[in-house]
Amino acid sequence: MVKMSDVAKIANVSTATVSRVLRSPETVKENTRKKVLSVIEELNYQPNILARHFRRNETNTVLVIVPNIMNTVFSEIVGGIEQAASISGYKVLLRNTNRDVRNEYEAIDHLKQRQVDGMILLSERLEKQTILNISQQYPVVLASAYIEGLKVPTVSIDNISSSREATEHLIKLGHKRIAHICGSLFSLISRDRVKGFNQAIYQNEIQMESVLIQEGDFTFDSGYNQMLKFLALDVPPTAVFAANDEMAMGAIKAAKENGLRVPEDLAVVGFDNIKFSSIFEPALTTIAQPKYEMGKKAMELLLEQMKGVVHTKSQYVLDSKLIIRESCGAKMAELV
Amino acid sequence: MVKMSDVAKIANVSTATVSRVLRSPETVKENTRKKVLSVIEELNYQPNILARHFRRNETNTVLVIVPNIMNTVFSEIVGGIEQAASISGYKVLLRNTNRDVRNEYEAIDHLKQRQVDGMILLSERLEKQTILNISQQYPVVLASAYIEGLKVPTVSIDNISSSREATEHLIKLGHKRIAHICGSLFSLISRDRVKGFNQAIYQNEIQMESVLIQEGDFTFDSGYNQMLKFLALDVPPTAVFAANDEMAMGAIKAAKENGLRVPEDLAVVGFDNIKFSSIFEPALTTIAQPKYEMGKKAMELLLEQMKGVVHTKSQYVLDSKLIIRESCGAKMAELV
DNA sequence: ATGAAAGCGCTAACAG
DNA sequence: CTGTTAGCGCTTTCAT
Numbered sequence: 001m002v003k004m005s006d007v008a009k010i011a012n013v014s015t016a017t018v019s020r021v022l023r024s025p026e027t028v029k030e031n032t033r034k035k036v037l038s039v040i041e042e043l044n045y046q047p048n049i050l051a052r053h054f055r056r057n058e059t060n061t062v063l064v065i066v067p068n069i070m071n072t073v074f075s076e077i078v079g080g081i082e083q084a085a086s087i088s089g090y091k092v093l094l095r096n097t098n099r100d101v102r103n104e105y106e107a108i109d110h111l112k113q114r115q116v117d118g119m120i121l122l123s124e125r126l127e128k129q130t131i132l133n134i135s136q137q138y139p140v141v142l143a144s145a146y147i148e149g150l151k152v153p154t155v156s157i158d159n160i161s162s163s164r165e166a167t168e169h170l171i172k173l174g175h176k177r178i179a180h181i182c183g184s185l186f187s188l189i190s191r192d193r194v195k196g197f198n199q200a201i202y203q204n205e206i207q208m209e210s211v212l213i214q215e216g217d218f219t220f221d222s223g224y225n226q227m228l229k230f231l232a233l234d235v236p237p238t239a240v241f242a243a244n245d246e247m248a249m250g251a252i253k254a255a256k257e258n259g260l261r262v263p264e265d266l267a268v269v270g271f272d273n274i275k276f277s278s279i280f281e282p283a284l285t286t287i288a289q290p291k292y293e294m295g296k297k298a299m300e301l302l303l304e305q306m307k308g309v310v311h312t313k314s315q316y317v318l319d320s321k322l323i324i325r326e327s328c329g330a331k332m333a334e335l336v
Numbered sequence: 337m338v339k340m341s342d343v344a345k346i347a348n349v350s351t352a353t354v355s356r357v358l359r360s361p362e363t364v365k366e367n368t369r370k371k372v373l374s375v376i377e378e379l380n381y382q383p384n385i386l387a388r389h390f391r392r393n394e395t396n397t398v399l400v401i402v403p404n405i406m407n408t409v410f411s412e413i414v415g416g417i418e419q420a421a422s423i424s425g426y427k428v429l430l431r432n433t434n435r436d437v438r439n440e441y442e443a444i445d446h447l448k449q450r451q452v453d454g455m456i457l458l459s460e461r462l463e464k465q466t467i468l469n470i471s472q473q474y475p476v477v478l479a480s481a482y483i484e485g486l487k488v489p490t491v492s493i494d495n496i497s498s499s500r501e502a503t504e505h506l507i508k509l510g511h512k513r514i515a516h517i518c519g520s521l522f523s524l525i526s527r528d529r530v531k532g533f534n535q536a537i538y539q540n541e542i543q544m545e546s547v548l549i550q551e552g553d554f555t556f557d558s559g560y561n562q563m564l565k566f567l568a569l570d571v572p573p574t575a576v577f578a579a580n581d582e583m584a585m586g587a588i589k590a591a592k593e594n595g596l597r598v599p600e601d602l603a604v605v606g607f608d609n610i611k612f613s614s615i616f617e618p619a620l621t622t623i624a625q626p627k628y629e630m631g632k633k634a635m636e637l638l639l640e641q642m643k644g645v646v647h648t649k650s651q652y653v654l655d656s657k658l659i660i661r662e663s664c665g666a667k668m669a670e671l672v
Numbered sequence: 673a674t675g676a677a678a679g680c681g682c683t684a685a686c687a688g
Numbered sequence: 689c690t691g692t693t694a695g696c697g698c699t700t701t702c703a704t
Contacts, residue, residue, distance in 0.1 A: 003681060014691045019683060029689060049449040051681035054390035055696055061429070069418065070628075075411040082405065082432045086439070091446070093397070094430040096418045103422070110427070113385040220615060249615055276612045279556060279585055292406075339697060350675045355699055365673060387697035391680055 002043045011039040022047060061091040062302060063116040065107050067099045067123040072274050073244075073291055074122055077143055080295025081120060088303055090117075101125040111138045118302045120295075121145060124187060139305035143298035144289075146315075148188060153311055155298040157320040159189055162287045163196025163241070165322050166269045169285070170239040171204050173330055175267060179212040179237035181226045181247050190215075193243045193271065212237060216247045223250025231258050238266060239328075245270035245277045245286055252282070252327065263329030273323055282326035290318050338379045347375040358383060397427040398638060399452040401443050403435045403459040408610050409580075409627055410458055413479055416631025417456060424639055426453075437461040447474045454638045456631075457481060460523060475641035479634035480625075482651075484524060489647055491634040493656040495525055498623045499532025499577070501658050502605045505621070506575040507540045509666060511603060515548040515573035517562045517583050526551075529579045529607065548573060552583045559586025567594050574602060575664075581606035581613045581622055588618070588663065599665030609659055618662035626654050 008015045013036060020028050021036040028036070039045075053059045064081055066074045082092050093116055097103035104126050110116050111134065118139035121131070128147055134140055135152040142154040170178050180197045183190035194213065201208050214229055216222030223242055230236050231254065242248035248270030255266045262268055262282055270277060273288035297316060305311070324330050344351045349372060356364050357372040364372070375381075389395045400417055402410045418428050429452055433439035440462050446452050447470065454475035457467070464483055470476055471488040478490040506514050516533045519526035530549065537544050550565055552558030559578055566572050567590065578584035584606030591602045598604055598618055606613060609624035633652060641647070660666045 001681095005681080015682075016684080016692080017690060020690085023683080027689075032689080046445070046448045048390075048681055049451050050386070050390045050393065050395065051696095052683075054384075054386045054680090054698090055682045055684090057386065057696075059386065064430075068415075069405075070408070070411050070415045072406070072408060072411070075406050075408070078430070079404075079406045079432060082430060086431070091451075092430045094400075094414070094418060094428050095422070096415060109382070112382045115385050115427075253615070276615075279589070279612075279616070281617055337697095341697080351698075352676080352700075353674060356674085359699080363673075368673080384697055387680095388699075390682090390696090391698045391700090393680075 001048070002045050003048065004045075007036065007039050007043060007045050010043070011036045057114060058117050059091075059115060060089060061093050061116045062299070063093045063095060063107060063110050063119040065095050065097060065104060065119065065121050065123055067097055067125075069094065069096045073144070073272055073289070076291035077122060077295035077298075080292035080297075081143075081299045082295075083292075084296045084299035084303070088299075090299075090303070097123060097125070099123070099125060105130075108134060111140075118306050120298050120302055124189075139302055141298045141302045141305070143294055144189075144291075146188060151314045153301050153305065153314050153316070155294050155301065155316045155318065157287075157289050157294075158317050159192035160196040160199070162320040162322070163193040163243075163271070164200045165196075166271065166285075166287050167197045167200035167241050168204070169322055169324070169328065169330070170241060170267055170269060171200060171206060173239070173267060173328060175237075175239035176206060177212070177235065177237045178206060178239045178241065179214070179230050181214055181216045181223055181240060181242040181251060183216060183218045183243040183247075185215055190243055197241055216243070216250075218244050218247060220246045220250040220253075223247030224254045225250075227251035227254035228258075231255070231260075239268070240266065241269045241271075243271050245272045245274045245284055248284055248286070248327070249276075249280055252280075263327055263332065267329045268327040270327070277323075278325065280327075285325045285328035285330065286323055288321045288323050290320070294318055337384070338381050339384065340381070343372065343375050343379060343381050346379065347372045393450060394453050395427075395451060396425060397429050397452045398635070399429045399431060399443060399446050399455040401431050401433060401440060401455065401457050401459055403433055403461075405430065405432045408612075409480075409608055409625070412627035413458060413631035413634075416628035416633075417479075417635045418631075419628075420632045420635035420639070424635075426635075426639070433459060433461070435459070435461060441466075444470060454642050456634050456638055460525075475638055477634045477638045477641070479630055480525075480627075482524060487650045489637050489641065489650050489652070491630050491637065491652045491654065493625050493630075494653050495528035496532040496535070498656040498658070499529040499579075499607070500536045501532075502607065502623050503533045503536035503577050504540070505658055505660070505664065505666070506577060506603055506605060507536060507542060509575070509603060509664060511573075511575035512542060513548070513571065513573045514542060514575045514577065515550070515566050517550055517552045517559055517576060517578040517587060519552060519554045519579040519583075521551055526579055533577055552579070552586075554580050554583060556582045556586040556589075559583025560590045561586075563587035563590035564594075567591070567596075575604070576602065577605045577607075579607050581608045581610045581620055584613075584620055584622070584663070585616055588616075599663055599668065603665045604663045606663070614661065616663075621661045621664035621666065622659050624657045624659050626656070630654055 095107045124145035146154040214226040270284045270286040277284035431443045460481035482490045550562040606620045606622040613620035
């Protein structure tokens with residue numbers, strides 16, 4: 001392995017000069033720089049980055065903790081993170097936790113051991129106090145996930161308002177009996193989406209029964225199963241708002257299998273605007289989250305933090321948008 | 337930052353002993369070990385992993401180069417890689433290339449600079465010679481992607497045979513005019529899938545015209561567009577084999593929009609068995625690739641290579657399987 | 673079983 | 689603008 005001192009020797013300069021050529025070329029006289037560069041070329045020298053990391057005590061690497069990379073919502077966010085990172089010369093260390101909190105604690109050790117310069121957390125299993133502690137010592141950004149009352153930079157959408165908007169859309173279409181399939185209530189995101197749903201219901205004085213809110217777990221199957229429960233009611237709902245697109249699709253499948261037409265007999269709205277929501281039949285009406293941009297923004301905030309910028313603002317709320325397609329029946333309604 | 341020498345001082349031992357307690361505890365007398373461990377606990381000591389990496393010239397990190405992490409086929413493979421890696425105490429550095437070969441060359445520098453101990457390549461844009469060179473110097477495994485006649489450890493399925501099987505399935509169902517929407521022919525995977533398709537066609541003496549093979553690019557839209565071309569033929573095909581599920585779905589959409597029923601008027605088979613293929617209506621008949629297992633196996637091979645195991649075998653072919661659902665009409669056929 | 677000490681390759685403070 | 693030099697914190701060889 002050819003090293004810096006080899007280059008220095010052959011170029012007749014000191015290692016300091018070689019180092020300067022590499023890290024701040026403008027401080028070296030052009031002649032010297034050219035000479036050094038040509039020797040670097042000639043010897044095919046590659047700097048030992050591990051030595052640099054060690055010496056500088058930084059790695060140009062960020063840790064991204066994801067509950068499940070196979071979920072398209074997360075993989076899009078990660079796509080945005082990676083893009084922003086690589087533009088700035090940063091690398092992404094990916095850790096998939098499978099929602100196991102032990103894996104998250106393990107991952108945090110990477111920060112403590114300085115293997116990474118910062119961290120983006122797409123999950124919220126860790127205790128509030130732990131996250132707070134960590135974020136006071138190291139650059140940390142939360143994306144998509146967020147934690148109530150925590151002054152840690154967070155990039156997300158306004159889950160409450162978007163859910164309210166989705167629900168109000170169903171109300172405007174004339175529905176009087178609207179159900180909600182929420183995600184695991186362990187997660188604040190789910191609780192917020194329930195909150196937005198409830199706000200719309202109460203503000204519009206729509207009838208409500210607790211049986212009209214059922215808890216799923218963001219999977220297709222859970223949407224299917226919770227919908228079956230609604231269909232078994234004496235008076236089933238005429239509209240359902242599901243906390244994500246997969247559950248909305250599951251709910252539609254259950255409805256169809258029970259002879260209901262969507263949207264004619266049952267209106268459905270989802271959440272996330274995953275790629276397949278427009279391919280699905282009927283195409284899903286849903287709340288579009290800017291997943292890629294969320295990742296990008298989170299990485300940009302992290303970069304600033306790592307540069308030492310202190311943010312007074314800690315919540316960055318990106319725009320979400322109701323995408324009206326077929327599953328809610330709005331287009332049919334317009335025709336009337 | 338508390339360091340090893342601090343621990344050593346307080347525990348009244350040398351740094352060598354502390355290091356041994358950390359890396360090969362069995363070589364240290366139990367008493368000493370306990371004492372050191374308690375001091376480590378007490379001081380909340382975290383070893384500086386950068387120093388370790390530097391000193392040992394290894395990082396316990398592998399580089400994963402992905403064309404597009406937002407594509408579920410790749411994110412599942414990455415899921416398998418991450419799982420196998422973290423079990424063995426390895427970390428995953430993720431690089432998304434967006435299919436830009438410059439990004440791949442950049443990524444390779446990470447290997448040369450020893451920032452990672454090995455690499456898994458899910459893409460095949462690099463020149464054969466480059467990959468060969470790299471793989472002779474560093475541990476490298478190809479997954480999913482593969483390159484003809486290259487003796488680099490590769491984990492994949494048999495794309496030729498699976499495509500032949502998919503096509504033969506359509507032939508067995510009685511189809512005499514079968515079209516194929518292939519992926520970008522730049523990729524060997526696409527060319528192999530065409531090859532398998534052709535084998536089935538010729539072996540069964542089915543009529544063939546070159547217009548019955550159209551090139552898409554693995555996207556839903558390209559499937560849609562190529563299907564429109566088929567529909568415009570004087571004698572359109574009665575069956576289509578698409579080189580991935582997304583294009584199969586696009587093709588079905590085009591067919592439906594033109595008044596055809598699937599599978600009654602047009603049978604369709606896809607490839608990959610992505611999650612959504614069973615949700616789609618009609619549920620897609622497709623070739624199931626063991627994506628997660630592919631990633632896992634690739635990582636396991638890489639781990640062995642990094643340990644110095646030399647593999648005589650270089651091609652690891654995993655089982656793929658034809659999953660018969662609704663879009664091909666086989667179930668209807670059985671009823672007759 | 674433990675300690676002493678060299679040194680991995682680079683960076684940066686300081687001097688000139 | 690360039691050189692000298694002192695480490696960064698750990699691992700490992702060689703002694704004991």
